[in-house]
Amino acid sequence: MLKLKIGIIKEGKTPLDARVALTPKKCVELMAAFPGAQVVVQPSDRRCFSDAEYQELDIPLQQNLADCDILMGVKEVPVVQLIPDKTYFFFSHTIKKQPQNAKLLRAILQNNITLIDYETLTNAQGQRLVAFGRYAGIVGAYNGIRTYGRKWGLFELKPAYLCREMEDMQEEYFKVKLPPIKIGVTGGGRVAGGAMEVLDKMHIKKVSVFDFLYKQFKEPVYAQLHSGDYNTRPDVEVWDSPDFYQHPHLYQSTFRKFTRVTDLLMACAYWDPHAPKLFTEEEARAADFKINTIADITCDVNGSIPCTKRSATIDAPAYDYNPQTGELEPPYSNSRNITVMAVDNLPCELPRNASRDFSRQLLDRVIPHLFNGDKDGILQRGTIATGGRLTDRYAYLQDFVDKAG
Structure with missing residues (x-):
């Protein structure tokens, strides 16, 4: 059985975003559906679901997420908070060459991070699977x-x-x-x-x-x-x-x-x-x-x-x-x-409602592919960078990265 430790990160972008990728109840549902999964949550005093709401459902709080296999957030992760050699899920806002995030994408490559962007998770017909x-x-x-x-x-x-x-x-x-x-x-x-x-x-x-x-x-x-x-x-x-x-x-x-x-x-x-x-x-x-x-x-x-x-x-x-x-x-x-x-x-x-809706989509349409070998290629299509390189689908971003000041 595949074992994965998933960490829910504290949002670090300014202005702070109160949304979360997985609500407390969805964390419980995830671990029940996939016994090899463990979910921990980085403490946050600004998240729309409080630390206490996670603890009440026995979801552990963990400040240091270095031992997690997968890290899930919502908005862009500040460069100084990136943990090398991890797999991240978040909205990176890079695929349109948004200039404010060029340095972030460069740091992802330099830190050997696998970046899977929610915006790029699609089915075979190109339809997005998760969104707010x-x-x-x-x-x-x-x-x-x-x-x-x-x-x-x-x-x-x-x-x-x-x-x-x-x-x-x-x-x-x-x-x-x-x-x-x-x-x-x-x-x-x-x-x-x-x-x-x-x-x-x-x-x-x-x-x-x-x-x-x-x-x-x-x-x-x-x-x-x-x-x-x-x-x-x-x-x-x-x-x-x-x-x-x-x-x-x-x-x-x-x-x-x-x-x-x-x-x-x-x-x-x-x-x-x-x-x-x-x-x-x-x-x-x-x-x-x-x-x-x-x-x-x-x-x-x-x-x-x-x-x-x-x-x-x-x-x-x-x-x-x-x-x-x-x-x-x-x-x-x-x-x-x-x-x-x-x-x-x-x-x-409306961060609580939006987070519940997003969590439901994530649990139904994305999380299963972490445990079934990605048989439909959804994670592969959604991966922007891995192993210090841009994937073929997103190779067009190389000049964007090279020009990052």
């Missing part, structure tokens, strides 16, 4: 509604991060009283799904794209907008999703028709830098541009939403974009401005 996307959508939609309410003085909702559990946040839904506005939700993945969960529970009616564009309503409504609803390839008459994802640079945005009828935009769609932006800053100055509030849940700075000029913070989640000057201004400072909610770590606002 659903909770990004849930918190992002709530924040978007909260932002709209504050902008127009309609209601005040308790910030999500002050809610201990999602149930506390859902109690706030009863305060939401919206006029007959139209809310556009882009995307078809986990993030959009999470956003629509919130809108459904707020009893905001979902309508078709056609009705959203051409009908008037006496109540607030929302529509889910897929890529084919607002992109076109001039030389192709029939929408072809695979072609769009393979050749996004050949497409043009047709989102302009939505900017004329949408009041609140919730951006939940993955955006390829080669794809067109939803709209331009020039279009945002048009007299018939109706969008006044944007929840940029994907939070791609200077990405699909051109007025997302910077990311915001959990305690200061919004800012105003002045479409006439192109400058940012304090939030809610002018009703003619576009108010943007753009927080890049939304799941951190």
Whole structure:
């Protein structure tokens, strides 16, 4: 029987993240399902599940994790905290050559660390196996509604991060009283799904794209907008999703028709830098541009939403974009401005719920492959570095590492 000692690390990145890869109950479930597994937890006074909650279920606390085979965290591990010759699981944010993490990847190679990134864990069809996307959508939609309410003085909702559990946040839904506005939700993945969960529970009616564009309503409504609803390839008459994802640079945005009828935009769609932006800053100055509030849940700075000029913070989640000057201004400072909610770590606002959801995915879809010889190649595909070298799949990162200052 394969024996593995798994250490849950204390998050070290600043600002500190309260989430955890495995909750206390999931640690117990893991050891019951795989008798060769032992789980220990590095003490932390900032984790959303306290040390005492682990100890109550007989999960040992251990400060020094040097004897562990596998170390699991959530966010990037500071270079000074890396333990050589170990296997790590965490979100490294390196595969897009994010400049702030070049030194981290170089240190991983220098320390002979095997890095398996949650973002790169996929099935044979390339679909991601674990993610926090659903909770990004849930918190992002709530924040978007909260932002709209504050902008127009309609209601005040308790910030999500002050809610201990999602149930506390859902109690706030009863305060939401919206006029007959139209809310556009882009995307078809986990993030959009999470956003629509919130809108459904707020009893905001979902309508078709056609009705959203051409009908008037006496109540607030929302529509889910897929890529084919607002992109076109001039030389192709029939929408072809695979072609769009393979050749996004050949497409043009047709989102302009939505900017004329949408009041609140919730951006939940993955955006390829080669794809067109939803709209331009020039279009945002048009007299018939109706969008006044944007929840940029994907939070791609200077990405699909051109007025997302910077990311915001959990305690200061919004800012105003002045479409006439192109400058940012304090939030809610002018009703003619576009108010943007753009927080890049939304799941951190409901860390207990997000951690439970993530732990479930990890236990069901990833952990078994540590004990079955990785028969489906999931761990192999997800490995960025091992033995002091980048794997073939991620060899394109070598120049990124070499240039790390």
